[in-house]
Amino acid sequence: MVDLTQAAHVVAPQLLGALLSSRVGGQTVTARITEVEAYAAVGIDPGSHAFRGQTPRTSVMFGPAGHAYVYFTYGMHWCCNVVTGEVGEAGAVLIRAGEITEGLALAHSRRVAARGDRELAQGPARLTQALGIDGELNGTALLQEGGVLTLRMPEQAATKVGVSARTGVGGAGALTPWRFFLPDEPTVSRYRPAKARGSRLAKGYVQNLDSELW
DNA sequence: CCGGTGATGGACT
DNA sequence: GTCCATCACCGGA
Numbered sequence: 218m219v220d221l222t223q224a225a226h227v228v229a230p231q232l233l234g235a236l237l238s239s240r241v242g243g244q245t246v247t248a249r250i251t252e253v254e255a256y257a258a259v260g261i262d263p264g265s266h267a268f269r270g271q272t273p274r275t276s277v278m279f280g281p282a283g284h285a286y287v288y289f290t291y292g293m294h295w296c297c298n299v300v301t302g303e304v305g306e307a308g309a310v311l312i313r314a315g316e317i318t319e320g321l322a323l324a325h326s327r328r329v330a331a332r333g334d335r336e337l338a339q340g341p342a343r344l345t346q347a348l349g350i351d352g353e354l355n356g357t358a359l360l361q362e363g364g365v366l367t368l369r370m371p372e373q374a375a376t377k378v379g380v381s382a383r384t385g386v387g388g389a390g391a392l393t394p395w396r397f398f399l400p401d402e403p404t405v406s407r408y409r410p411a412k413a414r415g416s417r418l419a420k421g422y423v424q425n426l427d428s429e430l431w
Numbered sequence: 432c433c434g435g436t437g438a439t440g441g442a443c444t
Numbered sequence: 445g446t447c448c449a450t451c452a453c454c455g456g457a
Binding site for chain 1: 438439440441442443
Binding site for chain 1: 453
C-alpha cells in the first residue's frame, strides 16, 4: 500500500496508474494517472510553492497528506496536487496527465478543444478541466469513499517508470529529476524543459532516465 | 510535427 | 512590477 506520509519524490512514481475520480454534478469522470511531478518539503525545493514558508494560498500543503492542493495559475488554469508527507512538511505531487477511463462524453463536453480522447487530460490544466476540478475543491480529502474527489491506488506498482527534470521549473529546482511518467503512454504531455524558449541552458536535459537513478 | 506567442489574474517581493 | 508547476492557436516545414 502506498504511504502518502512519505516524501513527495518517493510517493510520486507510486501514483502512476492510480485512478483519480471526480463526482461533480452527480456524474463521474475518472483518469488513470500517467504523469506526475514531485515537489519537496518546505525550505529544500526552490521549485515548490511552499519553499518560502506558509502563505494563505499554500496552507493546504502544510496540512495532512491525502488532501488535494488545487491552485490557480496563468490567469485561467487550475492544477491539482496530492499533499504528501507529515503535517508541516508541505510535500506535494502535481498530477500532470492521465488517460480518461470513465465519463468520456462529459470530459469532452468540458474540453471542446480536445481533438481526441488522448488530449482530454494531456497536461495538468487539461486534466483538471476534464474532471471539473477548480479552487472550490482545494483541501478536499482524497482517500474517503463517497467524496467529490477519490484517489484509488494502483493494484500493482509500475515496473517501468520514465524520469526527467520537471517541466515548468527553472533555476536550482531544475536540477532534481522529479518528473515521473509511464513510458509509451500517448497521454503523457510532450516534454518541454523549463526556460526552453530561446535558451540553450535546458537543451541537454535527459528525457528518459533509468529508474535505477533514483 | 514543430516552435513561437498572446491571453489573463493573482500571489508575492 | 514581476513571475508564473499552462493552453490554444497560428504559421511554417
